Amino acid sequence: MSRKHDEQAIALAGLFQAAALVEQIATRGMVPQNSLETSLYSTFVTNPSSTEEIYGGAQELPFNLQLGLRNLQDLVEKKRSEHNKDIVRYALSMMHLERKLCSDKEMMQSVGSRLDQIREQARYFSPENEDPMLTPSTFCHPSVIANLASLYQETISTFSFRIQVGGDPRHLQNAENAAKIRGLLLAGIRSAMLWRQVGGKRWHLFFFKSRMRPSLKKIQPHP
Numbered sequence: 001m002s003r004k005h006d007e008q009a010i011a012l013a014g015l016f017q018a019a020a021l022v023e024q025i026a027t028r029g030m031v032p033q034n035s036l037e038t039s040l041y042s043t044f045v046t047n048p049s050s051t052e053e054i055y056g057g058a059q060e061l062p063f064n065l066q067l068g069l070r071n072l073q074d075l076v077e078k079k080r081s082e083h084n085k086d087i088v089r090y091a092l093s094m095m096h097l098e099r100k101l102c103s104d105k106e107m108m109q110s111v112g113s114r115l116d117q118i119r120e121q122a123r124y125f126s127p128e129n130e131d132p133m134l135t136p137s138t139f140c141h142p143s144v145i146a147n148l149a150s151l152y153q154e155t156i157s158t159f160s161f162r163i164q165v166g167g168d169p170r171h172l173q174n175a176e177n178a179a180k181i182r183g184l185l186l187a188g189i190r191s192a193m194l195w196r197q198v199g200g201k202r203w204h205l206f207f208f209k210s211r212m213r214p215s216l217k218k219i220q221p222h223p
Helices: 002-028 033-042 058-064 066-076 082-102 105-125 136-140 142-154 175-197 209-219
Strands: none
Touching: 002 033, 002 066, 002 082, 002 175, 002 209, 033 058, 033 066, 033 136, 033 142, 033 175, 058 066, 066 082, 066 209, 082 105, 082 175, 105 136, 105 142, 136 142, 142 175
């Protein structure tokens, strides 16, 4: 069972990283570039050989998912702050939207085909003759993020339930920030889907936090 717990912890870290990045953009207008690259990149890894591959591979997890792992650790250790409340709210909201998406087969197919199109378009922003799947920074190109944002608006945003993102209006009204937030919400929904696929359930967050501690200790580097 420990392997399943490890996979669940990785998927949750991906979800909480997307949620934390949304919170940072909304309140500060800026985020760590590597964390942003990792989250957006994960949206396009649809046929991985392992859960770790979705976030850049096992060796890179402590770095690539540093923000998500830290926020997940805070949740497990029951550390509370105002921004953590928003991050948890965003994460739970993305879980809810993932369930709505998975119950709409037509929309699921539409999202999948659109992601394939965006992946192909991303090749134009990748170094010549290089597969963009090998360059996560490619998926942070403004045109790619804009395409992800449009995909989110035309699919997920049509549900009656919507995530209300709060923050500084100066940052939220910036078009590039708004596009990043929508792209990250899509990435978070992808991680929520992964979490469910590896056996995660919403109530695990509240009643089986202790199960995550060994996995988090294993994934994060020792001090």
